[in-house]
Amino acid sequence: MDNDVVIRTEGITKTFRMGEVEVHALCGVSFMIQRGEILSIMGPSGSGKSTLMNILGCLDRPTSGEYYLDGNLVSNMGDDELAEVRNRKVGFIFQSFNLLSRASALSNVELPLRYAGIREGRRERAIESLKAVGLADRIYHRPTELSGGQQQRVAIARALINNPAIILADEPTGNLDSKSGKEIMEILLSLNRERGTTVIIVTHDPTIAAQTQRVIRLRDGLLENGA
Amino acid sequence: MNLGQAVLEALESLNSNKLRSGLTILGIVIGVAAVIAMLAVGEGAQQTITGAISGVGTNLLFVFSGNFQEEVRNPQPLTLADVDALRDQFQAPSVANVAPVINGQVRVSYSGEQATTTVNGVTPDYAVVRNYNVTEGEFINDEHLLGQASVALLGPEVAQKLFGRKDGVVGETVRIEGQPFRVIGLLESKGGGAFGSQDDVVMIPFTTAKSRVLRRTRDRVDVIFVQALDAEYVDEATDEISQILRSRHRIMLGPDDFTVFSQEDFVQTARTITGVFTIFLGGIAGISLLVGGIGIMNIMLVSVTERTREIGLRKALGARKRDILIQFLTESSLLSMLGGIIGIGFGWLISFAVGRIAAANNTPFTPSVGMNAILLATLFATAVGLFFGIYPANRAANLEPVEALRYE
Numbered sequence: 001m002d003n004d005v006v007i008r009t010e011g012i013t014k015t016f017r018m019g020e021v022e023v024h025a026l027c028g029v030s031f032m033i034q035r036g037e038i039l040s041i042m043g044p045s046g047s048g049k050s051t052l053m054n055i056l057g058c059l060d061r062p063t064s065g066e067y068y069l070d071g072n073l074v075s076n077m078g079d080d081e082l083a084e085v086r087n088r089k090v091g092f093i094f095q096s097f098n099l100l101s102r103a104s105a106l107s108n109v110e111l112p113l114r115y116a117g118i119r120e121g122r123r124e125r126a127i128e129s130l131k132a133v134g135l136a137d138r139i140y141h142r143p144t145e146l147s148g149g150q151q152q153r154v155a156i157a158r159a160l161i162n163n164p165a166i167i168l169a170d171e172p173t174g175n176l177d178s179k180s181g182k183e184i185m186e187i188l189l190s191l192n193r194e195r196g197t198t199v200i201i202v203t204h205d206p207t208i209a210a211q212t213q214r215v216i217r218l219r220d221g222l223l224e225n226g227a
Numbered sequence: 228m229n230l231g232q233a234v235l236e237a238l239e240s241l242n243s244n245k246l247r248s249g250l251t252i253l254g255i256v257i258g259v260a261a262v263i264a265m266l267a268v269g270e271g272a273q274q275t276i277t278g279a280i281s282g283v284g285t286n287l288l289f290v291f292s293g294n295f296q297e298e299v300r301n302p303q304p305l306t307l308a309d310v311d312a313l314r315d316q317f318q319a320p321s322v323a324n325v326a327p328v329i330n331g332q333v334r335v336s337y338s339g340e341q342a343t344t345t346v347n348g349v350t351p352d353y354a355v356v357r358n359y360n361v362t363e364g365e366f367i368n369d370e371h372l373l374g375q376a377s378v379a380l381l382g383p384e385v386a387q388k389l390f391g392r393k394d395g396v397v398g399e400t401v402r403i404e405g406q407p408f409r410v411i412g413l414l415e416s417k418g419g420g421a422f423g424s425q426d427d428v429v430m431i432p433f434t435t436a437k438s439r440v441l442r443r444t445r446d447r448v449d450v451i452f453v454q455a456l457d458a459e460y461v462d463e464a465t466d467e468i469s470q471i472l473r474s475r476h477r478i479m480l481g482p483d484d485f486t487v488f489s490q491e492d493f494v495q496t497a498r499t500i501t502g503v504f505t506i507f508l509g510g511i512a513g514i515s516l517l518v519g520g521i522g523i524m525n526i527m528l529v530s531v532t533e534r535t536r537e538i539g540l541r542k543a544l545g546a547r548k549r550d551i552l553i554q555f556l557t558e559s560s561l562l563s564m565l566g567g568i569i570g571i572g573f574g575w576l577i578s579f580a581v582g583r584i585a586a587a588n589n590t591p592f593t594p595s596v597g598m599n600a601i602l603l604a605t606l607f608a609t610a611v612g613l614f615f616g617i618y619p620a621n622r623a624a625n626l627e628p629v630e631a632l633r634y635e
Binding site for chain 2: 054057059060079080083084086087088092094098100102103111112114115116119158162
């Protein structure tokens with residue numbers, strides 16, 4: 001396998017059971033993502049993009065098909081193995097930030113390191129990561145004491161801390177005003193440019209999608225354009 | 228995640244909801260305090276009762292007619308001849324002293340004042356065997372015995388009732404069942420004993436009691452008190468007494484028609500009774516601890532539901548099932564452990580208060596909070612927290628990350 005391919009999916013399907021009815025959220029999706037790419041996944045609601053994102057983020061398993069992340073077949077791993085993959089290979093950025101409200105920015109950023117079982121130098125790494133998103137002077141603030149844009153930057157710092165293979169951003173600017181949204185996009189783009197981090201953005205917003213190198217469009221559980 | 232961190236995080240989370248945590252802890256506090264206090268009261272009662280029995284003398288044996296364990300038809304009464312046989316130094320070398328007693332309830336009066344009390348018909352040996360002293364006057368001697376003298380010794384309680392004082396009563400005349408008796412001495416106070424107050428008694432010569440007050444026929448004796456040479460000879464003395472009485476009552480086969488009780492037997496019986504009593508009280512208190520545990524489970528379930536999103540996030544960041552499980556179990560056991568520690572303090576206070584109340588009511592009684600009770604309560608409380616935490620924690624750990632993250 002090509003070492004420059006960070007994500008490869010082979011005919012991924014996902015079927016949900018809603019009582020008696022089977023819902024086919026994904027009907028055989030195959031594509032590749034190169035290391036160092038920045039791309040967006042678009043599609044109307046119900047197109048299966050959330051499902052695809054959950055599978056790419058190892059939060060869920062496909063019903064069938066194969067998913068290789070960073071060279072490893074992850075589509076049939078157990079819960080604990082998936083937890084480890086999420087911890088080490090995936091950095092999540094959510095629309096609603098999802099920070100622990102009673103913990104400081106620093107503890108929030110440190111959290112993935114705790115689950116990685118790292119004991120030494122967690123603080124230093126967390127501070128480093130917060131510096132990278134321009135929040136060096138806010139490390140002891142709680143999420144409630146930060147603006148939305150700042151909270152999202154904390155989330156980015158948290159996503160970066162374990163040097164993941166991919167950063168998965170689900171509507172990262174959806175809850176922000178346009179100015180903060182712009183700042184967040186700047187950070188994501190510069191991360192990609194300067195560090196070569198692979199960034200996948202799930203979005204509705206065509207202006208966001210336009211800023212990325214490539215757009216994957218989903219409709220009714222299938223890719224619209226060739227990957 | 229190591230344990231220290233888990234504890235820190237749990238404390239943080241409990242701290243963020245102080246009122247709720249406090250109320251949950253209160254349930255455990257009450258449970259543990261009740262358990263500690265009840266065990267302490269039980270333990271104190273046991274010590275007081277066994278102490279009172281031991282105070283009678285550890286080398287003392289009691290011989291009664293009849294058998295308390297097996298059915299015996301027509302048990303022969305103990306007689307003065309039995310008493311003489313027990314005095315035989317060759318057949319009963321371990322016996323130091325023998326004192327026959329007959330007793331009964333009588334009315335004693337002095338110029339209009341009346342009291343109902345126990346009268347003991349005793350021999351001079353009784354003072355030695357039961358370790359009685361007189362604060363004034365003298366004990367019954369052989370002359371009184373031979374002459375069936377109308378003399379009496381009063382216990383301090385009886386003196387108080389009849390004369391309103393506990394001294395200067397020697398030489399007065401009291402009436403026992405209407406017959407005049409000269410008071411020749413006042414007994415030293417011995418306090419409460421295994422058979423009621425030992426101060427509420429009147430003692431008169433054995434012979435007087437037998438022929439004029441209690442009227443026993445054929446040299447009958449109610450109880451024989453036997454003093455063994457030493458506490459170590461109690462078992463030998465018991466064997467010797469049984470041997471002698473069996474041959475005298477011609478029951479070498481079959482069950483004894485008499486019972487020899489030692490101090491140790493009484494202590495054992497009292498221990499058994501107070502032990503049951505303690506377990507009973509502790510069990511009732513344990514129920515409240517159980518209720519406290521259910522409170523913990525309830526709160527933890529609410530907490531899991533409330534924090535579904537947080538659990539989803541933690542899972543997204545790489546928390547395994549085990550990590551979530553440990554997180555919630557740590558919280559629930561911390562709740563119960565804190566409750567346990569505070570409860571021990573409260574329980575100690577309660578038992579202290581019970582001791583004070585008992586002392587104020589002239590019942591010397593000291594509840595004692597034992598180390599084992601503390602350990603038991605702490606372990607049990609933590610176990611309750613763990614046990615009732617398992618279900619909510621498991622529920623949290625088994626949440627699907629996708630659904631947990633989507634939860635509003």
